[in-house]
Amino acid sequence: MPEFRQDPVSGRWVIIASERGRRPTDFEPPPPPSPGGFCPFCPGNEPHTPPEIYSVRPAKDDKWLLRVIPNKFPVLNVEGDVGRVGEGIYDRMNGLGAHEVIIETPLHDTPLAQLELPAIEEVLKAYHARYVDLKRDFRLRYALIFKNQGEAAGATLTHSHSQLIALPVVPKRAQEELAGARRHFEYKERCIFCDILRQELAEGSRVVLENEGFVVISPYAARFPFETWILPKNHQSSYEAVTGGQFRSFARILKNLLMRLAKTLNHPPYNYMIHTTPLQEGPNDYYHWHVEVIPKLTKVAGFEWGSGFYVNPTPPEDATRFLREARVEREF
Amino acid sequence: MPEFRQDPVSGRWVIIASERGRRPTDFEPPPPPSPGGFCPFCPGNEPHTPPEIYSVRPAKDDKWLLRVIPNKFPVLNVEGDVGRVGEGIYDRMNGLGAHEVIIETPLHDTPLAQLELPAIEEVLKAYHARYVDLKRDFRLRYALIFKNQGEAAGATLTHSHSQLIALPVVPKRAQEELAGARRHFEYKERCIFCDILRQELAEGSRVVLENEGFVVISPYAARFPFETWILPKNHQSSYEAVTGGQFRSFARILKNLLMRLAKTLNHPPYNYMIHTTPLQEGPNDYYHWHVEVIPKLTKVAGFEWGSGFYVNPTPPEDATRFLREARVEREF
Numbered sequence: 001m002p003e004f005r006q007d008p009v010s011g012r013w014v015i016i017a018s019e020r021g022r023r024p025t026d027f028e029p030p031p032p033p034s035p036g037g038f039c040p041f042c043p044g045n046e047p048h049t050p051p052e053i054y055s056v057r058p059a060k061d062d063k064w065l066l067r068v069i070p071n072k073f074p075v076l077n078v079e080g081d082v083g084r085v086g087e088g089i090y091d092r093m094n095g096l097g098a099h100e101v102i103i104e105t106p107l108h109d110t111p112l113a114q115l116e117l118p119a120i121e122e123v124l125k126a127y128h129a130r131y132v133d134l135k136r137d138f139r140l141r142y143a144l145i146f147k148n149q150g151e152a153a154g155a156t157l158t159h160s161h162s163q164l165i166a167l168p169v170v171p172k173r174a175q176e177e178l179a180g181a182r183r184h185f186e187y188k189e190r191c192i193f194c195d196i197l198r199q200e201l202a203e204g205s206r207v208v209l210e211n212e213g214f215v216v217i218s219p220y221a222a223r224f225p226f227e228t229w230i231l232p233k234n235h236q237s238s239y240e241a242v243t244g245g246q247f248r249s250f251a252r253i254l255k256n257l258l259m260r261l262a263k264t265l266n267h268p269p270y271n272y273m274i275h276t277t278p279l280q281e282g283p284n285d286y287y288h289w290h291v292e293v294i295p296k297l298t299k300v301a302g303f304e305w306g307s308g309f310y311v312n313p314t315p316p317e318d319a320t321r322f323l324r325e326a327r328v329e330r331e332f
Numbered sequence: 333m334p335e336f337r338q339d340p341v342s343g344r345w346v347i348i349a350s351e352r353g354r355r356p357t358d359f360e361p362p363p364p365p366s367p368g369g370f371c372p373f374c375p376g377n378e379p380h381t382p383p384e385i386y387s388v389r390p391a392k393d394d395k396w397l398l399r400v401i402p403n404k405f406p407v408l409n410v411e412g413d414v415g416r417v418g419e420g421i422y423d424r425m426n427g428l429g430a431h432e433v434i435i436e437t438p439l440h441d442t443p444l445a446q447l448e449l450p451a452i453e454e455v456l457k458a459y460h461a462r463y464v465d466l467k468r469d470f471r472l473r474y475a476l477i478f479k480n481q482g483e484a485a486g487a488t489l490t491h492s493h494s495q496l497i498a499l500p501v502v503p504k505r506a507q508e509e510l511a512g513a514r515r516h517f518e519y520k521e522r523c524i525f526c527d528i529l530r531q532e533l534a535e536g537s538r539v540v541l542e543n544e545g546f547v548v549i550s551p552y553a554a555r556f557p558f559e560t561w562i563l564p565k566n567h568q569s570s571y572e573a574v575t576g577g578q579f580r581s582f583a584r585i586l587k588n589l590l591m592r593l594a595k596t597l598n599h600p601p602y603n604y605m606i607h608t609t610p611l612q613e614g615p616n617d618y619y620h621w622h623v624e625v626i627p628k629l630t631k632v633a634g635f636e637w638g639s640g641f642y643v644n645p646t647p648p649e650d651a652t653r654f655l656r657e658a659r660v661e662r663e664f
Contacts, residue, residue: 005552005553007551008524008553009509009512010505010509011508011512012640012642013641014553014555016647017643017644022557022645024558024596024597027600027629028598087552088531088535089531090531090552144639144641151631152631154631171640172640172641173640174639174640176343176640177341180340180341181341184340192340192421193341195340196340199420219339220339220422221337221338221339221344221346221422223346266356268359273639298359299484299485299486307476307605308344308503308506309346309347309497309499309504310344310347312346312349313349313354314354315350316348322355
């Protein structure tokens with residue numbers, strides 16, 4: 001059973017995935033995937049994956065357009081209880097949680113940015129459906145929805161997919177953001193993200209894209225070159241609250257942004273992650289869900305991991321200009 | 333001039349190195365360094381570097397064995413004042429600070445682990461000398477001493493070197509550790525790192541190495557496979573306090589650890605970083621300086637950056653066993 005362990009100094013939790021038990025030789029770089037090799041996410045190979053949790057099919061017996069399955073090698077297990085115990089000055093608990101994979105398309109070679117708009121909308125709706133379902137499990141406190149695109153960004157399979165990890169604790173970075181947003185609200189009685197949007201839309205130099213429902217900015221204190229955030233224009237504390245036409249607006253701006261990143265940076269590997277309110281909290285006035293999109297362009301990772309201190313060689317105003325000026329085939 | 337910008341939500345500072353001004357095409361992977369190519373750190377090429385700040389020479393006119401120079405492409409400038417100003421809801425300040433390079437050896441191809449013990453001792457003494465000198469500049473609040481070994485760990489030159497960045501702010505990760513250690517001290521009136529050492533030495537399963545002055549452990553909640561920490565055995569709050577024979581003990585355990593990592597993991601790229609008390613604080617009872625050594629083995633970086641949530645596939649107890657059992661030519 002994997003376990004959570006807490007660092008007694010910083011309070012950070014990590015998952016020790018002991019059954020993965022990787023030995024020194026397991027870290028040799030894997031061979032590059034062969035183009036004609038076996039892909040467990042391709043149609044026809046469904047028996048090689050754990051049973052489907054969710055799918056999109058035009059009609060009941062049609063082929064699937066999207067599938068959600070439990071991760072075959074989960075970092076967490078959904079059975080059992082939290083079982084929090086001390087070990088001297090240390091704390092640990094069972095590796096309880098959910099780890100799911102969203103297979104975004106039956107097409108093996110098509111990245112998310114290239115999917116048709118309705119297909120991207122279905123991906124965003126699948127995130128929502130899984131989010132709402134996992135929220136009903138009161139043991140779970142936070143749902144991380146994220147995507148690793150490209151090997152350098154941590155993807156082990158090329159077939160386009162996202163992941164969802166639901167945790168019995170709120171991760172440190174989310175806690176910090178929630179605490180910062182709460183502090184601002186206590187002082188100003190305004191959502192800090194709404195304040196950021198107001199200032200950015202008035203000033204303009206870091207606004208990459210805007211449509212009726214969403215804004216893309218390159219944040220003032222961007223940690224990484226070409227880092228961008230997608231925020232809903234109107235205050236909304238959780239991804240759970242997204243409804244109806246909002247999915248379409250979100251899909252349009254996400255596709256537009258990913259096309260611009262692909263064009264500007266020659267199809268970079270990237271990560272994105274949805275930041276949202278913890279699962280078991282109701283709607284609130286201080287936090288504002290958003291997506292952080294980070295192309296993986298630089299390698300100064302280790303040191304910056306260790307220090308929490310980032311050097312960004314591309315000012316966000318420059319990144320904004322390059323992304324705005326990218327010529328994409330058409331706008332969405 | 334580079335500038336610091338603060339994220340209004342998390343409070344994290346980043347350096348926007350605007351004069352580096354990297355454009356999209358600047359992120360294409362650089363060509364691998366040619367074996368016979370020009371190296372600015374090699375003897376004979378001193379005129380191509382900024383003027384020397386510190387050096388080690390057996391006698392005054394001898395050839396150098398170690399040099400410290402300002403970084404030719406610094407992320408910070410040492411001239412000017414902090415100049416902290418607001419921009420609406422945002423905060424920024426001038427990119428004031430120091431950025432130095434410690435060239436550890438005249439030998440182009442010899443990694444730190446392979447240097448003779450006295451040479452490693454000189455490296456650790458050079459860190460100390462520069463630390464003490466920069467502390468005299470009251471504008472500077474924190475000195476980060478770190479090493480990137482190997483291209484995947486962010487090194488751009490192969491000739492073995494370390495770096496020192498002195499900052500007008502205490503970086504977030506250091507702040508978190510200091511705050512955690514202070515909380516423990518307020519509650520227990522004991523240093524948390526001394527408590528960790530006591531428990532680890534009694535328990536044993538995560539103790540990789542030990543000598544008269546230092547202990548190497550693989551921490552209980554290790555974020556990365558084969559992450560290790562080097563701690564002085566007796567309480568010492570700052571790297572500034574290291575004296576005399578301690579440098580020799582530190583050099584011996586560092587060399588031993590790096591040789592074991594090289595043997596166990598086939599010369600992995602790695603980062604290390606000294607965590608210490610802020611420059612302008614005196615000695616204290618709650619914080620305990622140490623080194624974090626992180627081999628760069630996994631690629632799940634982007635997501636973990638974004639969430640602060642780490643999955644480690646190698647339990648620290650396993651890493652400890654592999655490192656202990658590694659057969660190195662001789663012990664130090």
